[in-house]
Each structure stands twice: as C-alpha cells, then as structure tokens.
Amino acid sequence: MNPEAHGLWSARPFPEATQHRLLFPPSPRLWFRSNPVFPMRWTQTLIPTLKEIPADAEIVSHQLLVRAGLVRKLAGGLYTFLPLGLRSLNKVAQIVREEMNRAGAIEVSMPCLQPPEIWQASGRYETMRDALCKVKDRAHKEWILGPTHEEVITTLVAGELNSYKQFPKNFYQIGIKFRDEIRPRFGLMRAKEFIMKDAYSFDTTDAGAMASYQKMYDAYARIFARSGLKAFAVEADTGVIGGNHSHEFMVPAETGENDVVYCEACGYAANIEKAVSGIPKTASREIGAAIETFATPGVVTIEALSKAPYSVPANRQIKTLVFVADSEPVIILIRGDDQLNETKFMAKTGAIAVRPADAKNPADLAYFTALGAMPGSLGAVQNVPAGWKIYADERLQGANDMTTGANQDGFHIKNVSIERDIKVTAWMDVRTVTAGEPCLKCGMALKIRRAIEVGHVFKLGTKYSVPLNATFLDETGQRLPAVMGCYGIGVTRTLQAVIEQSHDKDGIVWPLTVAPYQVCLTPLSVAAGSPPMVLAEQLYAELTAAGIEVLIDDRDERPGVKFKDSELVGFPLRVGIGEKSLAKGEVEMKPRAGAIQAVKVESAAAAVIEWVRTEHARLNAAA
RNA sequence: CGGGACGUGGCUCAGCCUGGUAGAGCGCUUGGUUUGGGACCAAGAUGUCGCAGGUUCAAAUCCUGUCGUCCCGACCA
Known part of the structure; x- marks a missing residue:
C-alpha cells in the first residue's frame, strides 16, 4: 500500500x-x-491516566493534559512532556515547520544562552529586565536565558547579510524560551519555560517588510486551521517588542487571559489594549460660569458624587489619576464613567514602567502631599506642582460643565471647562472600550470576549537593525538598516489551546492532525x-x-x-x-x-x- | 511584589478548632471470582503529616520562621 x-x-x-x-x-x-x-503498545509506553482531577489544575485543558497522561509538572511553570504529550507537541511543531517552509522561511537554531551585551545594545536589558532569566558561569559572567531572539538573529544578520541582493530573508526556529514569569499559570499556558516558534524577517524596504508580514499572517491562519483550531487575528499592541504594526492570533476561550473587542458586522477586531470605538466625545453644555469650589465631606468616589445631594452624573465628572511613569509623577484625566487603559497610555507616551501612585507607599505619599489631597479629592484645576505632566483622554476634549476634585480633601470644583481651566499637556486616547459601544468603522455595537493568544506578528521596522548594525548596501551604494518583522507562535500554548477548545465531558477530542x-x-x-x-x-x-x-x-x-x-x-x-x-x-x-x-x-x-x-x-x- | 487559600502514602482528600495509637477512597502487590462502558471478595505493601525552630510530660494538631503549590492583580507566545 x-x-x-x-x-x-x-x-x-x-x-x-x-x-x-x-x-x-x-x-x-x-x-x-x-x-x-x-507495534506500539499501550503497555510498552507510558500513559499514566488519572481518574481524579489534579488538585493544582484549575482550567479544563490543564486538567486534561495531566489526566490524559500528556505532561507532568516538575515545578511551577515547568513540565515534562510524556510520550503522548510529546507526540502531539511534535505534530503542532511539524505543522508550524511545514507552513514556515512553505512561506519561504528558513529554519535555524539559536542558542538559549545569550550575552547581555546585545540586550544592552538594543535597550531591552532595561525594558525587559524583569522578564529576563539570568545565570552566571564559573567566571561570574552573566548570561541571559533567551526569552526571545531578536538580538541574536539581528547580530547574525549584521555579520552575514551585506548586500541588497541577499534580501529578503526570513529565519525561524522552534525552541525553548525562558521567561521569569511573575506568575506561571494554567499549566502550559503561561510557563517559565515554553516552546516557541519565532521567525524574523529582513527586508530592504518598508513595502518588502509589509509583504513579509503578510506572508507570515497568511501562514499563521493556515497553521491554526490545520491544527484544528478556530483562531482569528486581532489588532494588537506591540509592547516591549516594539514596532508599529501588529496582529495577535486569538483562540476564543473563557479561560483566556485577553479581552478581544470585535464587530460582527464589519469584522473589526482588536485586543482591548488597543481597541478603539466610535463613542462620541463628551457633550458640550453652557459655557461661561466660573469654576466654583464646594464642600463634599467624605465623598471620595465617582459613585458617591453621583448621588444625592450632589447628583453629578459620572459622565460629567473628571476622574483624576496619579501615576508614576518611569519614576515621574503624572496626572491622567479620564471621564468619570471610563476606565484607564494602561497599555494605551504606555504606548502613547512611550513610558516603560507605569504604575498607579499608592498613598500607602511612603515614597508615593509625597505626590499626594504635593497636590494637597488624597485620592478621592484629586483634580488638575489648581495646585498642580510645576512640571507635572497632565495627560487627558480625548473623550474629554471640549468638555465643559464638568466636576472634579479640588486638590483639597473634602472639596470638589464644578463648572470646570477642561480646556479653559486645566493645563493639559497632551490629549490622547487612553480609555478602555466597553461592550456595546459603536464600532468606529461601521457603527454597529461592539462585543467583547475572552481569548487565548497563540500567535503574534509584528512589523518591527529598524528598532533592532539600527542599534545592532544590521545594514546593507543598496543599488546606489547607500548603507541602510534592514527593515524587520518578527513572528511568534507559542507552540506549547497552542497545544493546550487545542485541548481547551476541543474537549467534552469524557476528555480530549483531538483534531486528527495533532492527535498523539x-x-x-x-x-x-x-x-x-x-x-x-x-x-x-x-x-x-x-x-x-x-x-x-x-x-x-x-x-x-x-x-x-x-x-x-x-x-x-x-x-x-x-x-x-x-x-x-x-x-x-x-x-x-x-x-x-x-x-x-x-x-x-x-x-x-x-x-x-x-x-x-x-x-x-x-x-x-x-x- | 501586594491580597487570599493550601501543604497528611503514587493520586484525591478526612483528621487540626478541642494536643495523647495516622485514616478513607482510588491506585499498587498477591490469590480468587468476574469480563462489551471506570467490577467484586480476601490478604497485603506504602507516611520522618513540606522543612526548621519553639511551647508541652506529649505536636499532623498550638506558636514563629521558612520553602513550595494554587487562586486574584501587574507581565507575555
């Protein structure tokens, strides 16, 4: 046969x-x-099935990974793949490999241990500091256990590709990544050590980079379809990887760690960290009345101020948040009925470390002292120390007849016309979209659902090629930096996502293509x-x-x-x-x-x- | 790192409050009866009760510390 x-x-x-x-x-x-x-016989391999649910497995795919004898935990976030689990893992990896090859990418294998110098060169030694696993050798030299390989591949290309004739190139590998996860979770979903396919494209022009990006995007769709996964692409934030154009591939699942905003009418879909809507700006009301301070004893929430006797609706309030952005105090203003989207804030301001100021933290307390009030009575109309940046959400642009804190405990100010009364440093979209808001593109109501991120494609530009000198000579003899893209798939996570999406009360229902x-x-x-x-x-x-x-x-x-x-x-x-x-x-x-x-x-x-x-x-x- | 929960045979758990002989079910071993949807009977083996201090005549149980695991938040494939 x-x-x-x-x-x-x-x-x-x-x-x-x-x-x-x-x-x-x-x-x-x-x-x-x-x-x-x-013949492969059950008794000759190792398939330790379990009748009972493991005590440390919360979500069903994690339970089934263990119960079906696919993996065993060595420690938090570290798993041994048993024979059956390894077979399925290899199936996913092989599908990835075949589709990468089909898309013209070339397989390589890069070291797990990386010298910190290249991370310092790219700047990520600082920006990714907390996620880096580091080890020292006998000479006390520090090494980084690679969480990703932009620096390594760019260093390689800097040395090996010198002429436009050698481009475009796309290198990929499938291998182990290390991340010092704050909290490993859900089995293989978020592990300290995991298997990732990472690909890196190098082009001579922006248009070429877009074409490379599109090839990977298409390959991803094929990979997940062949794996029996229903995954879809959404617009995404680029985070510490950098770049300016990005999509995530998401598997809808209640146990996912991402919220996806999507429109069933026109197909718009975006990670909530990035999503925008067509919600209107705050309605203008009568102008002219001077600001007026009034006593609000004990009122420290938007909700309390919205009730009698004050009765200021949340959408006529300005919420004043004090954040510490790269060690500097900043004020962020959003409408009372909105929620801040920290990811948008970081993306718009370029800040690397952002956290809310905490009055219980002695160092932060000084910020509130400087403003003259504690959270609940904060505002940006008066008594803002010189040099503090005030960022305001675009939804507040042109708003008047607003109420906000007076920077005096127990007092608020009304008749605030934000552009007249507040020295806004910059306007930006930093609010979080909520379900039901109109789609920016087509006006239909947006929906939100949870999803698991299994893949991510980025257009990087020259963020790495410039500092790491990945340059080439073009037809005219001009030296230019390569235009890059990078493309990740969480192979181990994809495997678990398949289980999360394909199971019933009796166990896993493997798609044929990834079954052990x-x-x-x-x-x-x-x-x-x-x-x-x-x-x-x-x-x-x-x-x-x-x-x-x-x-x-x-x-x-x-x-x-x-x-x-x-x-x-x-x-x-x-x-x-x-x-x-x-x-x-x-x-x-x-x-x-x-x-x-x-x-x-x-x-x-x-x-x-x-x-x-x-x-x-x-x-x-x-x- | 902040908040919470939990560490007892291989697994799931009870016992702890109220200190005094370490238990159950599953799994495992042996023998028997069974044999088309997680069988039954009988006999067994398996624990320094996470670790280290402390209190006490006596600690799985009370106290302190520590390590680990899981959940909620920030990070990401």
Missing part, C-alpha cells in the same frame, strides 16, 4: 532541518516505516494468539503501512476501563475488537466525536484508512 496514494504524508517525507538541537526528531511515522514489526496517535486499536481480549489480538496486530500492520499512526491498547483491563481511557486521551478513532462483534465478522469503529459503526473485518483496514484520509483532508482544506 502506497502511503502517498492516501494523501497522508506531509509535503515531503523527510522535512528539512529536523535535527533541532533540543527537540523534534523526525516524525515517528518515518521510524515505523522502516521498522514496521514492532490517529487510531487506537482496542482488542477486548489481549492474550497472545486470541482472535481479537491477532486481528489487532494484523490491522496494525496494514494501517501502519498506509502511514497511519496506530496504538494498540494491549492492557489486560476490562472494556469499560479501556473505553474510558481512550476517550480521556481522545484518539480520533477507536477500533473496538471483541469476541461479540467478531462472531458477526465485524469490528467497531468509534470516531471520538461520532457514533459507533460496525464494519466487516475484511473491509476494516480500508474503512479506517478512508476515515483518516477524509478527516485529514477536511482539516487541511480549512487551511
């Missing part, structure tokens, strides 16, 4: 660059092909030479020859145990072989997500092959 004829093989049987230094040997399929006589084995043969009698076992071994040989990945559950367990475990692990197809159905000349095919169907023994292999082929084609057609 010719595997290619069934369309089960990947684009090429021996993918290039499979010799990664840490992971991902050639596909097990290749091994089976040349060694078809050793495609078929689980389940003989109900396992004695050597017994008819079910003999048939299982025969089917194993036929299916394996057809390029299908098969596991025989040869455990001497009761049928219920074997059925439950196969559903917990989530093999796409189970073939039950028992004396009862054999008596009728049949076996049972049970797709994980479908109903049992009886199949004649003679046609069993062909039926399984056809089922797998169809399912495989369905997933790849989506890509």
